[in-house]
Amino acid sequence: MIPELLLAIVSHRVVSAPTVQSLWRYVKESKIPTDLGLFIGDALIGRGRSQAASKFLSSEIPYMIFIDDDIIFTTQDIIKLYESMKSGYDVIGGIYPVRGASQLSSYAFGGHMPMDGKIYEIEYLATGFMGISRRCLQKIKDELKPPWLNPNDWSQCYPFFASGRCLNPQLFDELYTSLGKNTMSKKSLMNTLTRVGVHVRPGSDPIYISEDWDFCETARKVGVKVYADTSIQVGHMREQAFTPQDVQSLQLREHMDKQIYGAMRNQSELMMSVDTDLSEFLHNPVSRIQEFMNTAQSDLAKKWENKAGDTESFYRDNREYLFDLAAFNRTPGYFQDRIAQLVNIRGQKILDIGCGIGTLVFAMAEEGNRVVGWDINQTCINFCRFKKKKYKLGGGFVTKQPDYGQFDLITAIDVLEHIDTLEEFIYNLGKGMKQGAKFYHSDYFPKGEVWPMHFEENGKHLSKWLKKAGIIEWDGRWGIRG
Secondary structure (H helix, E strand, C coil), X not given: CCCCEEEEEEECCCCCHHHHHHHHHHHHHCCCCEEEEEEECCCCHHHHHHHHHHHHHHCCCCEEEEECCCEECCHHHHHHHHHHHHCCCCEEEEEXXXXXCCCECCECHHHCCCCCCCEEECCECCCCEEEEEHHHHHHHHHHHCCCCXXXXXXXXXXXXXXXXXXXXXXXXXXXXXXXXXXXCCHHHHHHHHHHCCEEECCCCCCCEECHHHHHHHHHHHCCCCEEEEEEEECEECCCCCCCHXXXXXXXXXXXXXXXXXXXXXXXXXXXXXXXXXXXXXXXXXXXXXXXXXXXXXXXXHHHHHXXXXXXXXXXXXXXXXXXXXXXXXXXXXXXXXXXXXXXXXXCCEEXXXXXXXXXXXXXXXXCCCEEEEECCCHHHHHHHHHHHHHHCCCCEEECCCCCHHHCCEEEEECCHHHCCCHHHHHHHHHHHCCCCCEEEEECCCCCCCCCCCCCHHHHHHHHHHHHHXXXXXXXXXXXXXX
């Protein structure tokens, strides 16, 4: 059987243990026919990558993924890149920081890349976790006709990756003027500069680009766009020397970190196994569950457009919503964006409205709170109870509305935009809450084609309705029953 995917590790040193562990986990969990290529020992990384790409091109494998020797990733990260390449993305990768985490290793057009789990076309993608289709390399070979280098030794390859300088248009024009406008045309000058490794990079600063960024320039020359999937956020190892004083400082920081963020981190790590949990709960293969999760958002949108009953009926009997929540709650930014403000709350009685698959309930229960999760979707509630039993977690789950007056804190994460009768809902919430109880909500009302089930028109009235219900806001997410 011809493999569908080549995982290529190019390194002049040894592969780190965490990267080996990530590879081992992928081999154990994935069903994709995969080959592993190790290109070890060449200190010239651009030449090593070019060798790997050239050998890949000479094979019949349709897709490859470069993985640096110090990258930590999950099986799902690989599957996402593979599925994206199969759907037509010729160059796409995950994102990660440079060592020291001072900036991202990839560069978006204009320098800003939203961390919202979407796919964006970008200017430069780092090779540490980059997927490339065979058709892309074939197009570069056919159209640009790169030379076959080092034909008589071990390093023979096409120069797909080569570092070089970049000029902006202003410097290019200055160079063209200094050489004399009658000497050659601008096109001839640009071709000459390209052959010696200098590119013209419109609208930005002149920089010396690395071999992976150079490849992005090369790909664009043959009409191939470069993309980053911001839902794939992999780890980047860093070597560091520690002193005995650092050990004391680190131990104190870890203790404080565990006290404040321990529950959130534990639940975030558990979410990495949500596909396996769903597989056990629904008695379906993991591969099938992953397929459901990958298409859940679009499946849910289509189901909404064709719904027969009212909004409440849509969510009550909806199994697709289970997969959509699983995929969304597992995105790297979910805990930071949605529930980071709820850390270090203890000894409270909490109601989570629209608890979904129980992510917040489990985290807040682990913090030492008495938590009830309420959702009208019986399948979601059944999954919460399954997960609670499997991992011996805290929290209770109901499908009927509890008495709001019992609770010190009521939360609603990505819920209010799904309620068509929101004014009535908010009024009843405020009427039922006890004085001094707090209300935390995280909302996203815009709908568009992706979320047609969002009641966008309610967003502009929310503050007015909260005030009418006696809930005093002190920022965009927190309020207190006055």
